[in-house]
Amino acid sequence: MPNKDNGNPNANNEAWRNELQQVGFVRRLFQARKWYGADWWFVAISTAMVFGFIFVALFPQWLAPYRFDTIVGTSFLAPGEYPDLPMLITRTDSPTNSLQDLAVGANADRPVIGAIRGSPSAVAINEQSQIVDEQLVSGNSGLRLRPRIERYVTIPALLDAITAGEVAAGVANESEFEEYSGDYPELHSGTTISGGTATAGGFVMGTNDIGQDVLSRLIWGTRVAIVIGFSSSIISLLIGLPLGLLAGYFSGKADRTLSLVMDSLYAFPGLILAIAITAVLGPSIYNVIVAIAVLYIPTYYRIVRGQTMTVKEEVFIEAAQSIGARRWEILWRYVFPNVIPSVAIIFSINVADAILTGAGLSFLGLGLPPTIADWGIDLARGQRHIQTAWWLITFPGTAIMLIVLAFTMMGEGLMEIFNPKLRER
């Protein structure tokens, strides 16, 4: 808490006020720590979070383990759960370890591989051996892999057949094999049929309904959120700020009409207006940005106009007028700099709002085309599987919350620091 070191808090206040007069903006921020207590931490933590999110948005390819649209595992894997992949099962004394080892010359006898009738692993072995075969053909090695698939009804029947040497190898899911592996000490699982080792998988945040990595989509989705947040806020800033300055400075009939329009726009439920605009324009990221930008023009307009009207009455403006400064000069050199702090605060909170609205639009299926990695779209997809897969909705939502929290907290903290009056009231 501030003021502990001094018996007279007012004297202490005077001291820092004097100090405040002398220091520049950056030192002011650092000095703020002394008397703002928790608010300084608000700003420090949220600024770190904001820069972190911007970094993630700039370089998702460095951070994400996979691309957002590649299918990397089986669907609905829980966080940390290993994918139950089909394994190649052979005798321990057999040299065969992967599918490639089964390849033979073009005219030799085709190898026989055992599988469980109707199981996913039986489908997978067909597909995978075709892929391997194509690789062999294009590699001109003279080898081919065109196995005959022998189908069995139960796992023990398959494992018995491998033990007896009826088939060169068998295919079963890892978990199925592990259940019986104790009874067949002479068998072992080689690699997965696609070549990797099974336990290398596992996804920090699980996989979604079509087997994409939730974490990777989350990281790539940061880009969409940041792009929507910043570009729509910048557009509304560029329109709202000049309008507000002009209306506040040259008040008159035009100001009153414009204010009425802006007030109506402000009163309109934002999300519903954005829904209408995107519904008419169609789903695309540009349309979302335009729709959200329109919503926040009145916010800038109102604040800047109010601020300008207050600043206009200050003594230093009068002084500038008396030394013959022109109106535009006063507006640009004396009024505008005084408006910047509040615009910075609004901008920060506005980015947060824009991200929320954008996510809301894509949650409703209106904002973005469904191929884009976006948190709102992921949430909407996850809602359909709420009964089975909690991780599909938990993580994207947490990401939205954190990014919005970062920008809101930054705005809040800036508000306290830029405006000591608010704090001392």
Next chain:
Amino acid sequence: MTPIGLIFCIVGVPFLILLVYIMITGSTGLRRYIITRIGLTLPMVFIMGSMVFFIMHVLPGDPITSALGPKATPEIVENIRESLGLNEPLIVQYGVFLKNMITLDFGNSLVGGHRPIIDEMSERFPATLELVIPAAILALMIGIIGGTFAAAKRKTARDYSLRIYSVIIYSLPIFWFGLMLQLLFGVVLGWFPISGRIDPVIGTTLEHVTNIYSIDAFISRNWLALYSVIRHLVLPTLTLGLILSGVFLRMTRINVIETLQTDYIAAARARGIREHAVVYQHALKNAMIPVITLIGLQVAILLAGAVLTETIFSWPGMGSYLVLRISARDYNAVQSVITMFALLVAFISLAVDIIYSLLDPRVKY
């Protein structure tokens, strides 16, 4: 009588009587204020309507072609455009649109039965009311109690934690918060149902009078139905109410802090009144006045939040109707629902301002 008419009678008629009473007995200043306020609402409604018209008619994009799909022949498209009056000059369409907005005659929907849109809306509007009113009450209760408490304990750990609560709750995406409540209380714990307004079996026993199910169940003394309705209401109300409570909490906190620094509070303290009474009886009353104005502004956020909440909980209200009709590309209905929302916002903020003027004797126009 349609449900919407009934609601108008319950809410609107007393308000009109109040208005007439104020106009007869009120002071000149108050009367002038109310007339000016109404005078400002009318252009606002007009501008909002024009914005809707601009979005739906002037922006690029042909809703009719996209509604009918690629198989529709040009003649069919032409016929529908003709019947909707879309081939008229824009200015004529604009006139027709404004006339329809004033008479609340929105024409028929383009899909599913082609019923009058106003009928479809009046079936769904009570559902929205049933969701929005308890949520607003919840938000106000949490906001006022929490905000006053935080202000009284300013700069303590309790104040900071309440402020962090308000920032976090403001940052929560409402649709995600709803989903998490569904996950926790609906799926994992199984305490509350996660969709709909009433158990479908019990629903058949309910007489529909106002279409506000809790009132219907209460009138017909159908306690089983009332129980089911309340159970279905819990999660949506919590979602909407908690999300909104953050704003009210902050607003109340700031206003109570400001009020606590005024002279009359210093005087009250000097007279030796207990701090508790100073905060909760002397300061709170005056601090509430600006908070009431805020309610008017929050109506917009409340309605936008209702759209998302209704979508998550399959709540058959205006918001889910809007989303449903957008995906069906029923552009006539979309336009009407959005116009209806604009009208609602304008008139509720008018009502709030008039109530405000009664509470705060300082209001002068």
